[in-house]
């Protein structure tokens with residue numbers, strides 16, 4: 694994982710999607726803000742999500758990490774935002790602009806800068822009608838987010854260091870992670886989907902930010918073991934259901950296709 698030479702500053706319009714990867718280095722060519730086909734118009738008309746007119750600027754490193762959930766929210770709600778990607782080599786200089794000297798942070802119009810990825814995710818979810826219909830849906834969405842966050846923290850502790858600087862124990866550590874921690878957390882996420890969701894959504898019968906976080910962490914698990922979902926049938930169905938969303942599908946297709954180029 695790492696970055697190329699300079700800071701990139703991309704305005705993500707609804708029809709403009711980009712490549713993101715949790716673990717691989719990107720060069721400057723890969724960071725060009727290329728135009729892609731627009732999402733299907735009929736889906737946008739059908740969408741019940743609000744399209745905010747605020748100016749959003751998301752600042753993060755040039756990979757998925759803690760910013761990807763936020764990018765997914767923007768993608769699903771078809772909300773334009775500036776995807777400011779900071780290269781590792783520029784971070785020392787850029788750090789002073791980050792209120793807590795950490796990424797991500799979000800600028801919204803001229804308001805004070807927002808920090809803490811999960812607080813930002815909850816805020817954006819409310820703005821984009823992805824937080825759950827009522828307070829009971831919202832608390833269930835919240836607790837799914839909390840569980841997912843615990844799991845991604847484990848991923849950051851055990852797996853990310855091996856991606857950054859692989860050791861001789863890398864395969865063993867990954868296997869141990871899959872056998873012990875992933876087993877516990879993925880089963881628990883399935884239990885919540887079973888208890889709270891309908892039609893393979895995590896909570897209620899519509900897409901929420903909880904679905905997006907589950908999708909993001911499952912994507913990272915599939916990168917560790919491409920067959921992992923064979924052991925988690927509910928998560929497999931959930932992934933298919935979430936990818937029925939045309940805006941998300943468009944974003945993921947474009948992101949994954951660009952990664953292969």
Ligand SMILES: N[C@@H](CCC(=O)N[C@@H](CS)C(=O)NCC(=O)O)C(=O)O
Pocket residue numbers: 758759794795796797808809810811
């Ligand atoms: N709790 C914070 C954690 C932020 C965090 O750890 N950010 C890392 C990148 S994932 C960072 O900025 N590292 C660079 C540094 O600390 O200098 C959040 O969720 O936003």
